[in-house]
Amino acid sequence: MTSRRDFIKKSALASALVLGGNKLLRAEKESGERVQGDGKKPIVLSTWSHGIPANDAAWKILSANGKALDAVEQGVMVPESDPKNRSVGLGGLPDRDGHVTLDACIMDEKGNCGSVAFLEGILHPISVARKVMEKTPHVMLVGDGALQFALENGFTKNDYIITPEAKEAWEKWKKENNYNPKGDKANHDTIGLIAIDAAGDLSGACTTSGLAWKYHGRVGDSPIIGDGLFVDNEVGAACTTGKGEAVMKICGSIVVVEMMRNGKTPQQACEEMIKRMAKKQSDWKDFQVGVLALNSNGEHGAFALQKGFQYALAVDGENKLYDSDYLNK
Ligand code: SD4
Numbered sequence: 331m332t333s334r335r336d337f338i339k340k341s342a343l344a345s346a347l348v349l350g351g352n353k354l355l356r357a358e359k360e361s362g363e364r365v366q367g368d369g370k371k372p373i374v375l376s377t378w379s380h381g382i383p384a385n386d387a388a389w390k391i392l393s394a395n396g397k398a399l400d401a402v403e404q405g406v407m408v409p410e411s412d413p414k415n416r417s418v419g420l421g422g423l424p425d426r427d428g429h430v431t432l433d434a435c436i437m438d439e440k441g442n443c444g445s446v447a448f449l450e451g452i453l454h455p456i457s458v459a460r461k462v463m464e465k466t467p468h469v470m471l472v473g474d475g476a477l478q479f480a481l482e483n484g485f486t487k488n489d490y491i492i493t494p495e496a497k498e499a500w501e502k503w504k505k506e507n508n509y510n511p512k513g514d515k516a517n518h519d520t521i522g523l524i525a526i527d528a529a530g531d532l533s534g535a536c537t538t539s540g541l542a543w544k545y546h547g548r549v550g551d552s553p554i555i556g557d558g559l560f561v562d563n564e565v566g567a568a569c570t571t572g573k574g575e576a577v578m579k580i581c582g583s584i585v586v587v588e589m590m591r592n593g594k595t596p597q598q599a600c601e602e603m604i605k606r607m608a609k610k611q612s613d614w615k616d617f618q619v620g621v622l623a624l625n626s627n628g629e630h631g632a633f634a635l636q637k638g639f640q641y642a643l644a645v646d647g648e649n650k651l652y653d654s655d656y657l658n659k
Pocket residue numbers: 417418517518519520521538539540541549550551552570571572573574575
């Protein structure tokens with residue numbers, strides 16, 4: 331028979347579980363503020379319109395009670411698999427020497443992270459990054475070493491290393507630009523994807539072919555933990571897209587997470603990071619950077635330097651594309 335004391339213990343445990351699983355409601359109660367997300371989990375947030383199919387893949391995992399880490403990996407594998415995608419994966423535009431070089435990183439709820447950069451010929455750099463995280467004592471492998479590790483771990487080198495379309499665009503670029511890479515407002519479309527699962531755990535993934543026509547060997551923000559992506563399960567996650575050099579100069583993602591730690595909402599944190607970037611980089615009107623943030627309560631934020639940044643948000647079974655607010659008005 332259940333004693334009254336047992337019953338009270340069990341009810342207390344049940345409410346603790348509900349509250350534990352729903353930090354948002356607790357935060358709402360404490361702050362008295364309505365928080366975006368309405369306490370609903372899971373949530374997936376990702377950059378640009380390729381975020382829609384990526385979110386769908388992530389959502390499949392999360393809605394079946396899967397882990398955020400699996401969801402973010404599976405999510406970004408969708409644009410990586412798309413040979414028509416000119417900024418992620420093997421379909422991406424090459425560097426100025428005609429090499430498609432790939433950068434990716436992943437980070438889980440425990441603060442584990444893995445990264446690859448300057449990797450050629452592998453369809454899913456994000457999965458190699460995950461293997462680096464899970465199988466090595468390191469965080470980051472680059473270039474030939476990353477390729478060797480991938481091959482040793484069951485990945486295969488792809489037959490094509492540049493698509494015919496990307497090659498054609500490169501030939502045209504070479505003729506018109508005198509082998510001289512320039513910052514370009516339209517030259518971006520990395521996928522950064524951050525998610526919170528039903529258990530309230532956060533993870534993130536970021537993968538790109540990087541800036542088109544870059545110097546051979548150039549690596550941007552996307553595979554750098556703290557620049558293109560940062561996750562702290564107690565606080566939140568952030569990811570960036572756009573001109574990597576601008577993000578690297580201020581360690582964009584970690585700045586956003588630290589601002590959230592200090593009490594900013596994700597939206598406030600995104601705006602402050604972008605405003606700081608503009609204050610410190612006088613040519614900010616000439617390039618694009620976009621940032622997304624999600625906190626552990628399920629609130630999200632998005633902001634960019636310029637008009638045109640879009641992000642995909644999947645929550646409560648609905649996955650939609652939104653226009654981000656921006657600084658240069
Ligand atoms: C980079 N942040 O390599 C990336 C660029 C980007 O699609 O967003 N590419 O600087």
